[in-house]
Amino acid sequence: MKVGYIRVSTTEQNTERQKAIMEGLGVERLYTDMLSGKNTDRPQLNALLDFVREGDIVVVESYSRLARSTKDLLDLVEKLNQKKVQFISQKENIDTSTPQGRLMFTMFAGLAQFERECLLQRQREGIEIAKQQGKYKGRPKKSLDNFTELYVSVKNEEISVSKASKLLGVSRSTFYRKMKEHEDSSEIDFG
CATH class of the missing domain: 3.40.50.1390 (Resolvase, N-terminal catalytic domain)
Incomplete structure (x- = not known):
């Protein structure tokens, strides 16, 4: 067959x-x-x-x-x-x-395999040169303007993490990471 x-x-x-x-x-x-x-x-x-x-x-x-x-x-x-x-x-x-x-x-x-590795090497070299010249800033960051609003909605179980991440245009893992960063930065040490 x-x-x-x-x-x-x-x-x-x-x-x-x-x-x-x-x-x-x-x-x-x-x-x-x-x-x-x-x-x-x-x-x-x-x-x-x-x-x-x-x-x-x-x-x-x-x-x-x-x-x-x-x-x-x-x-x-x-x-x-x-x-x-x-x-x-x-x-x-x-x-x-x-x-x-x-x-x-x-x-x-x-x-x-050789062709792919050469392509990746040329890409890395080009990025390094662009960084040295100040032309390369990396991948643009996603705008997370309404993250706090969506974070509150997720915490209040009004929407799911999947829905919130789609609304922000990021992956669920990125949303979870941002949630953890938000929670860590919100903790106050009364030590």
Whole structure:
């Protein structure tokens, strides 16, 4: 059975292009994750790995959809090999059922990792230069103008932390951190 895997990094990204490729390749079952490739604990990828059996073929549009690091990619393909499952990456024209395909797979994975690390290195270097020139101030801070009002509403159980964080445009963990900072700064030491 041909089993396809699609991944996009965010829910705002579209999966249609990858779905069309999977349909054209005759994929019979499809698994889709909308999470960063950095996260190796992806529900649909785990479901795919549980589902596939000996003789199945896992198909991806590009191996970058499966993993973002060479180590993770090689580990995932090794899991498939142990189950005697073939891996095909359409974009790179890689088929691990052949010795040439396995060699090309390893080379491409190493090159992709190298390219990503070079990109991150150039980014760090550019940020460092911009900081030295006073041009880089980091990511802009979110405006938390109505935090206190929302904090009170959360404490009075009028709204949830999820709702408050959405209204502020921050993650729940950021809201919790701000709550703790607010509570810590509000404590008065009568020592």
